[in-house]
Structure formats: structure tokens, C-alpha cells
Amino acid sequence: MFKLGRPFLKMHGLKNHFIIVDGRERSFAPPPDVIAQICSVDAGVGADQLLVIEPATLSAATLGAYARMRIYNVDGSEVQTCGNATRCLADLLLKESEADQVLIETGGGNLRCWRNEASGQISVAMGTVNLEWHSIPLAQATDTLNVRMNHGPLQQAVALNIGNPHLVFFVDDLQSIDIPRYAAQAQQDPLLPESANIGVAQIIGETAMRLTVWERPGILTQACGSGACCAVAAARAKGLIQSSIVTVYMPGGALTIEQDDMGQLILTGPTVVAFAGHLLETHEA
Numbered sequence: 416m417f418k419l420g421r422p423f424l425k426m427h428g429l430k431n432h433f434i435i436v437d438g439r440e441r442s443f444a445p446p447p448d449v450i451a452q453i454c455s456v457d458a459g460v461g462a463d464q465l466l467v468i469e470p471a472t473l474s475a476a477t478l479g480a481y482a483r484m485r486i487y488n489v490d491g492s493e494v495q496t497c498g499n500a501t502r503c504l505a506d507l508l509l510k511e512s513e514a515d516q517v518l519i520e521t522g523g524g525n526l527r528c529w530r531n532e533a534s535g536q537i538s539v540a541m542g543t544v545n546l547e548w549h550s551i552p553l554a555q556a557t558d559t560l561n562v563r564m565n566h567g568p569l570q571q572a573v574a575l576n577i578g579n580p581h582l583v584f585f586v587d588d589l590q591s592i593d594i595p596r597y598a599a600q601a602q603q604d605p606l607l608p609e610s611a612n613i614g615v616a617q618i619i620g621e622t623a624m625r626l627t628v629w630e631r632p633g634i635l636t637q638a639c640g641s642g643a644c645c646a647v648a649a650a651r652a653k654g655l656i657q658s659s660i661v662t663v664y665m666p667g668g669a670l671t672i673e674q675d676d677m678g679q680l681i682l683t684g685p686t687v688v689a690f691a692g693h694l695l696e697t698h699e700a
């Protein structure tokens with residue numbers, strides 16, 4: 416017979432799916448192949464990322480961080496940030512702490528989150544984007560507002576980092592682009608030493624855009640919070656949009672991105688608890 420292992424919660428933000436394990440009392444650090452199996456849609460629970468809650472480090476706790484979130488991609492690699500994951504975890508930690516706001520430590524910094532009383536949606540202040548080529552990182556000095564590539568219809572991108580790296584391509588007709596084919600090629604471009612999340616965006620008005628994101632390590636997600644922030648920041652930097660509030664429509668639904676007076680990007684959207692379960696004892700490290 417099999418033995419039950421760690422309890423987990425399955426959550427999603429606009430069908431961007433997460434498995435959440437609480438590692439605060441007993442650490443949880445499985446090897447990459449086990450993470451890949453847990454996240455596999457075909458052979459495991461299925462998710463876009465595995466999230467592990469840990470106690471905040473001393474330096475972050477001093478600044479008020481309530482907990483640390485580790486984020487693993489479906490290949491088991493650890494990544495620095497994830498907007499929708501932060502919103503999902505914030506929903507849980509706001510309930511647990513009964514506080515108005517919660518500060519979550521991530522590899523990309525401490526992120527302040529809160530619940531919007533009227534809508535019940537969760538917001539996270541994602542910080543500002545970095546446009547320096549070496550911070551993306553890109554392999555060589557490049558104008559990050561005009562990154563030249565040659566992957567079918569994906570020819571020119573904006574490169575940004577908001578804790579994780581993104582390229583955003585603006586196109587006239589998003590529906591007509593074969594994203595799994597061309598975004599996958601762009602993601603492997605030698606200009607990207609750490610690869611990148613590839614956003615393909617279409618401006619549809621002064622306050623709205625459509626966006627599809629081909630995330631690292633090579634998956635098409637229904638929504639991407641950091642990708643939405645980067646697409647809006649890229650559109651502003653290119654002068655394609657001026658509004659301080661933009662609605663980003665993705666296959667899984669809409670996120671709102673607002674830029675505050677300090678230039679910080681505030682990401683807001685719904686969160687859903689899908690189900691709870693147990694991993695197997697064999698999934699322990």
C-alpha cells in the first residue's frame with residue numbers, strides 16, 4: 416500500500432495553477448525530478464508551479480515579512496518571482512494572519528499584498544521593472560526597448576526583468592500567431608543566457624491589451640501575473656499606452672495592472688482554491 420505524504424492545496428489565479436505545500440514546521444525540498452513528477456499534468460497532481468511556504472529569513476522578518484515563498488517551475492528549477500502565485504498565497508496568509516496586509520518574501524524581494532474589500536480580489540505590489548540589458552539578463556549589450564530577433568512573426572521585443580526575465584513582442588493580431596512554435600524558438604535564443612518568459616501582446620485600446628505568455632521552461636499558461644506587469648510596462652516604455660490602469664486579457668481571464676505614484680506596478684485579480692489533497696510519502700526529499 417502507499418503512504419500519505421504532505422498535505423497540499425491546489426489553487427489557481429485565472430487558471431495559472433499552483434500546488435502549495437506548507438514547509439514552515441517541517442521543510443519540504445524535493446529534488447527536481449520529483450517536483451517535475453508532482454507538477455506533471457499527465458502523471459502527477461498537475462500545476463504550472465510548485466510553491467513551498469517557509470519561515471521568513473531573519474532579515475526579511477525584521478522588515479515585517481510574514482513568510483517566505485519558494486517557487487519551482489515544472490522542471491524543478493527554482494525561480495525568483497511569480498505574480499499569480501504571490502496573489503494565491505497572499506489569499507491564504509491574509510486569512511491565516513487576519514491582517515489587512517501581508518508581506519511575502521520571495522527570491523525577487525518582499526512583496527506587499529492585500530485584499531480589495533469590494534471585489535475580494537487580491538493585489539500585490541510587484542515593484543518596478545528593470546530595463547538594463549545585463550539585469551534581464553541578456554548575453555550582450557542591447558537596447559532593451561528594441562531587441563531584434565528573427566523567429567517567424569516575432570521580430571522585435573522589449574526585454575524586462577521584474578524579479579524574473581521577460582520578453583514582450585507586440586503584434587497586430589495575436590490570434591494569428593503560432594505561439595508554441597515561435598515563442599518556444601525565441602525562448603531558446605542565444606541572447607537569453609537564463610532563457611525568459613515570452614509574452615505576445617496586442618494593444619486593443621487605450622486601457623486594454625490581449626496577452627499570451629509562453630513561460631519558462633516551455634509551457635503555455637492561461638495567465639501570467641509578472642508577464643502582464645511586464646507587457647504593460649513595455650507598452651508604456653514604447654509609448655503604445657499612456658493610461659496608469661490597464662486591463663490585460665489572457666486566455667484564463669483578466670488582470671488589472673495599475674502604476675502608482677512611485678512607479679510600482681500593482682497586480683490585481685481573482686484567486687481560487689481548487690482542491691486539497693496529499694502527496695505521497697515517496698515525494699519527500
Ligand SMILES: N[C@@H](CCC[C@H](N)C(=O)O)C(=O)O
Nearest residue numbers: 497498499579631639640641
Ligand atoms: N506565472 C507566473 C510566472 C512564473 C515564473 C516563470 N515561469 C519563470 O520562469 O520566471 C506569474 O504569474 O508571474
